[in-house]
Amino acid sequence: MRHLLAWTLVAAATTLTAATPQPPAHPDCPRLTGTWHGDDRARLQQVIDTYGTCSGHRGAVAAFDWDNTVTKNDVTDATLTWALRHGKLLRPDHWTDTSKWLTPAADQALTRACGTGGGPVLSGPRCADEILEIRENATTMTGAPAFAGTWNHRRTVPQYAWVPQLFAGRTPAELTAYATAARREALAAPVGATRTLGTHTLPAYVRYYDQQRDLIHTLQRAGFDVYIVSAGAEPVTEVWSAGVGIDAAHTIAIRPVLDRRGRITPRNEGCGGTPASRGEVIPYIDGKRCWINQEVYGVRGAAAWLRQPPKRRPALAAGDADTDVTFVGDATGVHLAxxxxxxxxxxxxxxxxxxxxxxxxxxxxxxxxxxxxxPCSTTAYTAPDGTHGPLRREDGTAVPDEPDTVY
Structure with a gap:
């Protein structure tokens, strides 16, 4: 395969980065275990040995997306569905208060199904259906667009930003408690379990991937600073990341702005010179790069949106979706998809x-x-204005259409 051949040639000709020496062979170096596809484990181990303590280095960065990268299934969705079933969402005075892009059709649908004017959101099937349909497909149950307007499609997506906004009026401690209860429930459910809310059938279980847990622990033992960067709600992601030994200081996700009484508001913190807003910038596609540059490497202002020199980029990065493509591509040692x-x-x-x-x-x-x-050569790339076009390499050439070979 082309990518395996390219790796062989690169590894034979030089080290993983021009300034990094090849690691010595130390039998006591932290070692990966478990079953990986093909030669993935050996190649990951080479990066660990090269950038870690076995080569006399410490402080290299590894960055992981969370949902469906470290866990199977989405932990923010697990928390949202738990909150819907237990009546923990608060009705806004107006549903348009939750998102600046919410359409009149979505406002009307949510008002009819869930009500307004304060108090807990009813957990009935109609309300759950409307919220879940908007979260999943950005449409109402009748198929009307739920969001409209202008946003940078490489910095945010309204339905992702909307989930933390739904918890407005709650405190981070309350959201942490909901996530903790949802985590307990999801880990206890058997693999493959589903539940039905309204007309939506959803995963009822979440599992940590053993291979990713071991990779994270091995990286930490080898002196790496390991970070999570997620487009989920930060209080939720922190509950789950603790389960693989990653603390809140190393967990980056959507950070709600709090009001004077310490309650979540529909606004979230900004990045790269963009101030706090109602979801205009979140850790999403280019936003994940921005947050890593800003929070990990201290790059401020507009420069945080730009690819940094190799010494200010992760050695290893892992993700599962288009929202991860920018920061995973920034890694200097290995990009794990x-x-x-x-x-x-x-x-x-x-x-x-x-x-x-x-x-x-x-x-x-x-x-x-x-x-x-x-469709790499035609529609794989999402532009800031939301249009789709060919995906291009750094030299401007289009990436050819690629068959799916690892599954």
């Missing part, structure tokens, strides 16, 4: 322009092979 058939990420991974991309199937219930090649 969990295959969920997301076109921009998988086109980058299969094109393997620098010989450092790894593709792994999902570790639990992997998807079948995508029958058609990814």
């Amino acid at each position: 969990v295959n969920r058939n997301k076109p921009e990420l998988m086109c980058r991974a299969y094109d393997d322009a620098d010989g450092r991309w790894l593709v792994t199937p999902m570790f639990i219930d992997p998807l079948p092979r995508r029958p058609e090649p990814y």
